[in-house]
Amino acid sequence: MKKLLLSTAVSGAMLLSASAVNAADYVIDTQGAHAFVNFKIKHLGYSWLHGRFNTFDGTFSYDAKTPNASQITVNIDTTSLDSNHAERDKHLRGKDFLNVSKYPTATFKSTSVKFDDDDSGEVTGEFTLHGVTKTITFEIDKVGEGKDPWGGHRVGFEGETSLKLADYGIDYNLGPASTHVDIGLSIEGIRQ
Template sequence: MNKLLLNTAVSAALVLSASAVNAAEYVIDTKGAHAFVNFKIKHLGYSWLHGRFNTFDGEFNYDAEKPNASQIMVNIDTTSLDSNHAERDKHLRGKDFLNVGKYPTATFKSTNITFNNDDSGKVTGDFTLHGVTKSITFEIDKIGEGQDPWGGYRVGFEGETSLKLSDYGINYNLGPASTHVDIGLFIEGIRK
């Protein structure tokens, strides 16, 4: 009887450790500049203003066999906002918009990930910006995965969503065409 219990316990431990091995952990490749957090917002309804956050980091776990068990966490340094125009960046970092002196970090932490059979899906999570946390959803696509030339293993995703600025206490009047900002998250992860 003791031998049966021991064999059952060992078998259960092997199954659990095999599951843990399959759920690989990845660090977002910001050092190699293979990840981006971009934004765009309409300028007066006539064109688009594009920008990005130059400094951010994050981690995620992913298993192609169980993609819906994935999780992601991203930290964004809001002081690194870059719209390719120094004076505009100063204004966007100021009290009218991001108020980076008071809120130097934005974060996203997933609460649910659902993939379809075609490697597209949705990631829902808590996004904190300007001191306000709200649940948002990114439409996502898996770009690909595999070995890299340096002996590592990588996987890449992209996702986009639209945020209403006033939901985050940003009420500066940019006109009726500029009430929302589109956020794009383009990540390549290196397996740890």
């Protein structure tokens, strides 16, 4: 019985290692402007304030045959926040909100990826913002995959989650309709 259990454990470990070896590595295409980190938050409950982070980078591994072995890491330059209004951006970058002089980077590193049969699923990982790290989960969808016109191979995903600002130590009172911010990630990766 012990030999059977040991043999099963070794076989399982070999399969997991083979899946990780088969996964391709991708760099998020931020140079070609084919990736975006967007956000939106309600303004007084009457409309949405939209913005984005203009500077970020990241990598991920993915294999369509073993999608649940995927991993992703994203680094966001919080000083690049852009809501299309210079004075508001200055306020959002300041101590009331992101305090970018103290916390110039936000990061996400996945801990698990779970795809359904229809190329949708969820990613869970550690997100650090404003000096606070929390485990978050967001829904994702595979947009597409294939060859590009330059002889490369690309795959794209998009996902969104909602974050409670107070969870990250951001407690500036924007009113009861504006306690959460929706973060959207749209990425296209180039296989290395």
